[in-house]
Amino acid sequence: MFLFRFKRTIELGVKSLWMHRLRSTLTTLGIIFGVSSVIAMLAIGEGASRDAQEKIAQLGSHNIIIKTVKPPEEQTAGGQQQTLQEYGLTYADAERFRNAIPDVQVIVPNRRVSQQAQYRIHRIAVEVVGTVPWYTEISQVRVKFGRFLSSTDMHYKQGVCVIEERLVKELFGFDNPLGQDVKIASDYYRVVGITTEQARTQVAGSFEEKDATGAKKSGANLGGIYIPLTTVRDRFGEMSLQITSGTRNIEKVELQEIIVKVRNIDQVLGTRQSVQTLMNRFHKKNDYEITVPLELMRRAKEFQRIFTIVLGSIAAISLLVGGIGIMNIMLATVSERTREIGIRRALGAKKRDIIFQFLSETLILTLFGGILGIILGSSIPFMVTHFSQMRTVISVASLLLAFGISAGVGITFGLYPAYRAANMDPIESLRHE
Amino acid sequence: MIQKVDNAVNFETDTHILVMEKLCKSYQLGSVELRVLREIDLAITSGEYVAIMGPSGSGKSTLLNLIGCLDRPTSGDYILGGQSVSMLDDDELSMIRGRRIGFVFQSFNLINQLNIVENIQVPMYYQSFTEHESAERARELATLVGLGDRMKHRPSELSGGQQQRVAIARALANDPLIILADEPTGNLDSASGAEILAILNNLHDQGKTLIAVTHDEGIAEGAERIIRLLDGRIQRQEYNKR
Numbered sequence: 001m002f003l004f005r006f007k008r009t010i011e012l013g014v015k016s017l018w019m020h021r022l023r024s025t026l027t028t029l030g031i032i033f034g035v036s037s038v039i040a041m042l043a044i045g046e047g048a049s050r051d052a053q054e055k056i057a058q059l060g061s062h063n064i065i066i067k068t069v070k071p072p073e074e075q076t077a078g079g080q081q082q083t084l085q086e087y088g089l090t091y092a093d094a095e096r097f098r099n100a101i102p103d104v105q106v107i108v109p110n111r112r113v114s115q116q117a118q119y120r121i122h123r124i125a126v127e128v129v130g131t132v133p134w135y136t137e138i139s140q141v142r143v144k145f146g147r148f149l150s151s152t153d154m155h156y157k158q159g160v161c162v163i164e165e166r167l168v169k170e171l172f173g174f175d176n177p178l179g180q181d182v183k184i185a186s187d188y189y190r191v192v193g194i195t196t197e198q199a200r201t202q203v204a205g206s207f208e209e210k211d212a213t214g215a216k217k218s219g220a221n222l223g224g225i226y227i228p229l230t231t232v233r234d235r236f237g238e239m240s241l242q243i244t245s246g247t248r249n250i251e252k253v254e255l256q257e258i259i260v261k262v263r264n265i266d267q268v269l270g271t272r273q274s275v276q277t278l279m280n281r282f283h284k285k286n287d288y289e290i291t292v293p294l295e296l297m298r299r300a301k302e303f304q305r306i307f308t309i310v311l312g313s314i315a316a317i318s319l320l321v322g323g324i325g326i327m328n329i330m331l332a333t334v335s336e337r338t339r340e341i342g343i344r345r346a347l348g349a350k351k352r353d354i355i356f357q358f359l360s361e362t363l364i365l366t367l368f369g370g371i372l373g374i375i376l377g378s379s380i381p382f383m384v385t386h387f388s389q390m391r392t393v394i395s396v397a398s399l400l401l402a403f404g405i406s407a408g409v410g411i412t413f414g415l416y417p418a419y420r421a422a423n424m425d426p427i428e429s430l431r432h433e
Numbered sequence: 434m435i436q437k438v439d440n441a442v443n444f445e446t447d448t449h450i451l452v453m454e455k456l457c458k459s460y461q462l463g464s465v466e467l468r469v470l471r472e473i474d475l476a477i478t479s480g481e482y483v484a485i486m487g488p489s490g491s492g493k494s495t496l497l498n499l500i501g502c503l504d505r506p507t508s509g510d511y512i513l514g515g516q517s518v519s520m521l522d523d524d525e526l527s528m529i530r531g532r533r534i535g536f537v538f539q540s541f542n543l544i545n546q547l548n549i550v551e552n553i554q555v556p557m558y559y560q561s562f563t564e565h566e567s568a569e570r571a572r573e574l575a576t577l578v579g580l581g582d583r584m585k586h587r588p589s590e591l592s593g594g595q596q597q598r599v600a601i602a603r604a605l606a607n608d609p610l611i612i613l614a615d616e617p618t619g620n621l622d623s624a625s626g627a628e629i630l631a632i633l634n635n636l637h638d639q640g641k642t643l644i645a646v647t648h649d650e651g652i653a654e655g656a657e658r659i660i661r662l663l664d665g666r667i668q669r670q671e672y673n674k675r
Contacts, residue, residue, distance in 0.1 A: 004558075004564040005558060347603070348556050
């Protein structure tokens, strides 16, 4: 019996909405756009934040990264003559960290040099990273073929290298790189391993590849070749000569970065303090910079929260407008159907029957709009990704949210017209023309 | 005096299906109190055919609304089928209307979006019928009023007389205690009017209680009793000999 009533009400609702097709469609548009904008905006926001968080996560949440930066005052005071600039992180710094900071798991000193790498006729720009065997512990870099650098390599300052997977094709074509010799600067290095970046390959999609090619064009983010730190120190030295607008600058930099990994994630911030204190004591010049991925991640999350709130409220306003449109139409419908309401009341309909009838009509309208909105809303992010190469993530939660919102809008904005319909005086409404 | 009695009618002890005692209805128009009905005393027995007549402004429509439980009296008591309805709330009144009263209106008042069968189903829809039962009954009733071949038509596709027949079928849907007709022939030509009268008379012959508000002397002639209203009072009652 209840099922019959329910079925009838839905049928009647669909029927009367169908009778005013144009009106129903126009009304639904408000909800469609509202819902789809909620989904699209959340997807874009979520995509942006995941992107940021993944980039930060690649840096390692347990890590504290201390980087060499060129002190600003020296750049201006350089003068016209040949100068020697000595700045940046030193081996002594790394040693001090090891001795003074208790919670450290590993310390990785790195030296980075931009160089040309050559194999037969292929010649490409690479970043040579002088590092230590335990580099893999602080980064997402994993060995895919062969092996990573070993302590024997370090000790004997071997001429070996490990190359990143993405360089393989450019440098070696179809040759197997393992065991081949690559010429970097004036020396040859034997390839002992190929690495891949774990996180990257996981989150990749077609889009990620595009990103890689785009980055290559701009010249940033060169592929890396890992060589034992001792070998780099031995063969490349610590001096570098720069000739800019007639001035010759010689720079002496020992290490480009030191990465400190702590054992436990809640030791990160404390350790950062110790590092800061140590660095302050031994570096008079402001020639370093400390980055804590964990802090960045927290900031990114906070930013994401604000971003979501802003986008969400914009979308909510559009839904509100849609809802008001629906209420408007329902009020018009109610006054148009005054007589029908009177007839139904005379024939035994209770107030709640009338409320149910009109409310279900609004709900049909908004839920239909909600479903169309979800379809449209989930296709917008794909287009955004396709045309602007922005990453977007549609979460199930956002779909449910949008659907819930459209149902909520239906109930909220349908209740008043339905209530008005139910409270009309049956005698008056029967007399209504 | 006022108490809720069980829904069932006890015909053995009380053949009065409708009893009104000192029923008054007044409206407040600003500071003026407009007394439309003044102390109406009325008793109608089961199976009776009553016509209510009177000039406009005599309170006919108000009385009809009260009988039909569309409105509540200002004072006095109204007992329908053994149950006092003057103090019921809106939901209970809706229930009484649905179960005990069958309305036939002057302007038919069918719902145009629904076809004939669906229109006849409307009162059953608010009672405890299953879809199948109500559809079955609606078809029977449509056949009964001679519209068995028009069941899928819309009201707008029917003539006035046919529409009124649908309305009568609808009024019968829940097998009410009283069929309440408000100028049932008022919007019809004389031929269709006569058809409707014939159907009403027929229903009366089958033992239905009929109350008609009308100007139509034809209806009045068919009725057993004519109640003449004037200025909110029952002026006199006439009994037609048959």
